[in-house]
Amino acid sequence: MFKKVYGCYLVNLLQVFVGIFATLPILGAELRFPNGEVFQTEFVYEDERILSVRFRGKEYKVPKKSLESYDLSKKSSSVSSYKLSSFVLKDGSTLRGTIAEEKPNEYTIKTEIGFLTLLKSELKTPYPVQSAPPDFPEEYRSTDKETNQTRVGLSFNYLPTLPPLSQSTPALLGASLFVEPAFLRITEKWQTGFKYEYQTSRNLTIHSGYTYFLYSKQLFDNPILDFYTSIGLGVSQAAFKTEGSNLAFTGTNPLVNWELGWQGLKISKSFYRIGWKNHCFIEEKGAFCGSGIEISGGWAF
Known part of the structure; x- marks a missing residue:
């Protein structure tokens, strides 16, 4: 099943x-x-x-x-x-x-x-x-090799949940795989990417996939002062198990993801990001959200 x-x-x-x-x-x-x-x-x-x-x-x-x-x-x-x-x-x-x-x-x-x-x-x-x-x-x-490269990487996040989700699920732990193809770079500062994400808590498991649009901004032409923000839209499938019983519920819902962070650390062909992640699942009764930290790393080629 x-x-x-x-x-x-x-x-x-x-x-x-x-x-x-x-x-x-x-x-x-x-x-x-x-x-x-x-x-x-x-x-x-x-x-x-x-x-x-x-x-x-x-x-x-x-x-x-x-x-x-x-x-x-x-x-x-x-x-x-x-x-x-x-x-x-x-x-x-x-x-x-x-x-x-x-x-x-x-x-x-x-x-x-x-x-x-x-x-x-x-x-x-x-x-x-x-x-x-x-x-x-x-x-x-x-x-300009940096702007003509495809990036692939992994992310790990810890998202304390917000009411009403926090009443049953205190926090989400997640890991994801993402790719940002060079041929989908929109402009010099805008990049299209795809991400698959797995998140879990004590009674909840979520598989998500979404497309995101990432904007990069370097301040004062300083590579260290390189920041980013992104907005993503996609779908998620959640499996929820009630405590004290064997009942389980599954559902598919749209999601919205927004991030803001720093990406100024680059070593050879590797890059690293750390940012604040906001992740919301949209249901008929409203939005169920988590907000916390995400750390990413990857390779450009």
């Missing part, structure tokens, strides 16, 4: 994770360089100076001043590249576009206003040639 219930719980938990992941926005960014090279990329984040994008699995940070233009209104994260060719007419005017088709006496080009046909007799030489899709300039390749 326990294996069946636990298996159903894991299936439900996986469905929640997949559902949350599927609803994450997929954004694209079109970057155009002065030399005519255009890249359709995955948008990562931007600030007043830098545009961070991902192209074919690699992350790049491009100064906005190095771009001719950029467009963040794209709704797709598909990646591709092409180069705009310049066509100089004999009357002195210039057109830019991509070569869709070349014939012995004419070009068909794609421009921002549509397709145009140009006779070669109307163009100045040398004639443009169709080029292969360009590669993203490696000079903009991101070398």
Whole structure:
């Protein structure tokens, strides 16, 4: 019976994770360089100076001043590249576009206003040639290893419970496993993570899984003064056994998790966090919460 219930719980938990992941926005960014090279990329984040994008699995940070233009209104994260060719007419005017088709006496080009046909007799030489899709300039390749790493780790927490839960359960002891994938970093300061958590008390056992969004803030550019806060949403399954009898009750409920802490200790590829954790299970009769300390450690790669 326990294996069946636990298996159903894991299936439900996986469905929640997949559902949350599927609803994450997929954004694209079109970057155009002065030399005519255009890249359709995955948008990562931007600030007043830098545009961070991902192209074919690699992350790049491009100064906005190095771009001719950029467009963040794209709704797709598909990646591709092409180069705009310049066509100089004999009357002195210039057109830019991509070569869709070349014939012995004419070009068909794609421009921002549509397709145009140009006779070669109307163009100045040398004639443009169709080029292969360009590669993203490696000079903009991101070398910030810390922000391009996946983190995995373990956490241990001690949460004294709050009324009304404290009337039957004085405190929760918990351990958890978490992962923060590099490809789910939202911005330079925001990171998406997933956590599985096991908590127990004298008459209560809880399995939880949730997605969280972690915000990091370093004060005065000092690595030691590195703080974080996170908010998480997910589901939990609790098994409660009444004292003095063999009666047991189980239930699945949504949960909310909020944390605030310090993460300034890093040794080689390992990192450590200590913070204050607030964990609430939402039921029809209200919220049942615990609040206390959590210590975490993990590895970045």
